[in-house]
Amino acid sequence: MDLDFTEAELHRYSRHILLAEVGAVGQAKLRAARVLVVGAGGLGAPLALYLAAAGIGTIGLVDHDRLELSNLQRQIVHTTARIGRNKAESAAATLGALNPEIRIEAHARRMDAATAAELIPAYDIICDGTDNFATRFLLGDACHLLGRTLVSAAVLRFEGQLSTYASHRGAPFPCQRCLHPEPPPEGLVPTCSEAGVLGAVTGVMGTLQATEVLKEILGIGESMAGRLLLWDALAMRFRVVKLRRDPACRLCGPAPEIRDLSAHG
Secondary structure (H helix, E strand, C coil): CCCCCCHHHHHHCHHHHCCCCCHHHHHHHHHHCEEEEECCCCCHHHHHHHHHHHCCCEEEEECCCECCHHHHHCCCCCCHHHCCCEHHHHHHHHHHHHCCCCEEEEECCCCCHHHHHHHHHHCCEEEECCCCHHHHHHHHHHHHHHCCEEEEEEEEECEEEEEEECHHHCCCCCCHHHHCCCCCCCCCCCCHHHHCECHHHHHHHHHHHHHHHHHHHHCCCCCCECEEEEEECCCCEEEEEECCCCCCCCCCCCCCCCCCCHHHC
């Protein structure tokens, strides 16, 4: 592991290096890491900003959407002047300005089965910051099949949830389908564009995602793998529930039905 830091890097990351749990070795791990952030929106914005500030060596950003005025209430990695620009490219510009020491890879494309199969193996940890169930299930399946850890968060109105999925490591770690075997029927769960979301809620959950990514890379603390964090912002109440591996799971069970990404088109 390369522990040769420039004077600028030592100064930039000094507060990390002071931590016994991080130190120079830990900072070198962060510099060597490759993290893929899927969705440069409400969750991906704070997530990517803190990963860049922390010194993650390579950050990939996947988003095919273009920035709209209504996004700026919560998607703080963008600016008003960039309305109409692709979100991955806009976010990459902000991250590059924040930390020119790192590499930003902008993927201005839709996350479909082909994109997942191409990009996920090129990164160490995958982060789900999307807002639709089709992409969430695609990422959950792909990360299990391709052997990558997935840090996932979701928000709606005044609530958020977070978990880490590492089912590729085997028992006792559950996959995402152990919690939700199938996507809910279309229209059953409203989207943020339909039900609304308090902007700061996405900030909290995206920052928690970043924290979990850093913990996974550094190998410190207690992982959220096998646990689900639930947050009610109005009551300011956090709750953690245990997730168990489903022996009948279609993805990670002993007789899996899902063996590739063909089901996702």
